[in-house]
Amino acid sequence: MTKTWLITGISSGFGLxxxxxxxxxxxxxxxxxxxxKKIADLQKQYPKTLDSQVLDVTDVAAVHDVIQSAFQRHGKIDVLVNNAGYGxxxxxxxxxDDQVAQIIATNLTGPIQVIRTALPFLRAQKSGHIIQISSYGGQVxxxxxxxxxxxxxxxxxxxESVAQEVQAFGIGMTIVEPGGARTEFRYGSAHVANLMPEYDGPTHSFLKMLDPANGLAPGDPxxxxxxxxxxxxxxxxxLHLVLGSQALQATIQRLEERVATYKTETEIARSTDYLD
Known part of the structure; x- marks a missing residue:
């Protein structure tokens, strides 16, 4: 059965x-x-089923307008995909300071506002699924x-919190955690700071990852x-959907390390309780 999907950031990567x-x-x-312009050919190919809208998710007022008008035009949206973002x-x-503010506005505040704006409509229709594109970098x-x-x-x-809040309304949520993939995220749209020689070494190892000459990412977009x-x-x-064998292995390893460390803290944690 066909569905109506709302996807942010469809000009490249997973969105495209x-x-x-x-x-x-x-x-x-x-x-x-x-x-x-980036999706002009796709729009010509699917004039009736592709509804393209201009949106910068850092513009909160525009997020409200675009999401609300989309529900009003289409009546019902089955799946919302929060995909817009960058590295x-x-x-x-x-x-x-500008780099810090911009990535928070794009990768965090923007998706939060998209979800918040869509929830009243999804709750009213008593159905819907929200997919949040994250990364295994949300765990590791x-x-x-x-x-x-x-x-x-x-x-x-x-x-994770909102998923528990809206489950009773028939709204499902999934956090997608991909590993490295051969998309523009890594090989085109990544932003790099003004690097300092003091941090040469492990901190700058990402430079090798961003250079295709050192081998391409294993993930097939x-x-x-x-x-x-x-x-x-x-x-x-x-709730968490990991994509990519390397991403899954790294996630499991990091979580197991974290759990093992927490288990060593039993006594110190207990020592701060009231002894009633």
């Missing part, structure tokens, strides 16, 4: 891959971009990625897009 697959299967996609690389000290942190991790850890906490789309119709889709 999902949009192409969904339209080819007969679905309707309301897709947001900052520049419609910012550099040590915390190397980042400037590396040096040189502090602000990116801050936004991903943050949006995952937000979604087309396959990842397919798994995301398929997850909507699966009754047992987990």
């Amino acid at each position: 891959a999902m949009t192409k697959q969904l339209l080819a299967a007969g679905n309707t996609v309301i897709g947001t971009v900052r520049n419609t 910012l690389f550099g040590a915390a000290e190397e980042l400037n 942190a590396y040096p040189g990625n502090s602000m990116y991790h801050a936004t991903k850890f943050g949006i995952e906490g937000f979604v 087309e396959k990842m897009a397919s798994r995301i789309i398929e997850s909507v119709d699966q009754p047992d889709t987990p």
Whole structure:
């Protein structure tokens, strides 16, 4: 059965891959971009089922307007995909104030406002699914990625809480945590700070990752897009959906390390309780 999807950031990466697959299967996609020229050919190919809208998710007023008008035009939206975002690389000290504010507005505040704006409509229709594109970097942190991790850890906490709030209204939520994929996120749109020689070494190891000459990421964006789309119709889709074998291995390893450390803190944790 075809559905109506609203996807932010469809000009590249997972957003574009999902949009192409969904339209080819007969679905309707309301897709947001900052520049419609990037999807002009796709719009010509699917004039009736692709509803492209200009949106910068850092503009809160525009988020409210675009999301609300989309529900009003289409009557019902089955799936909302929060996909817009980018990577910012550099040590915390190397980042400037504008870079910090911009990535928070794009990767954290923007998606929060998209979800908040959509919830009254999804609650009224008593159905719907929200997919938040995160990263395994929402569970595993590396040096040189502090602000990116801050936004991903943050949006995952937000979604975990909201998922519990809206479950009773028939609204499902999924946090997608992809590993490295061959998209513009890594090989085109990544932002790099003004690097300082003091941090040369492990903190700047991301420079090798961003250079295709050092080998391409293992993740296939087309396959990842397919798994995301398929997850909507699966009754047992987990709240956290990790895509990529390396991402899953790294996530499990980090979580096991974290749990093992917490278990060593039993006595000190208990020592701060009232002894009533």
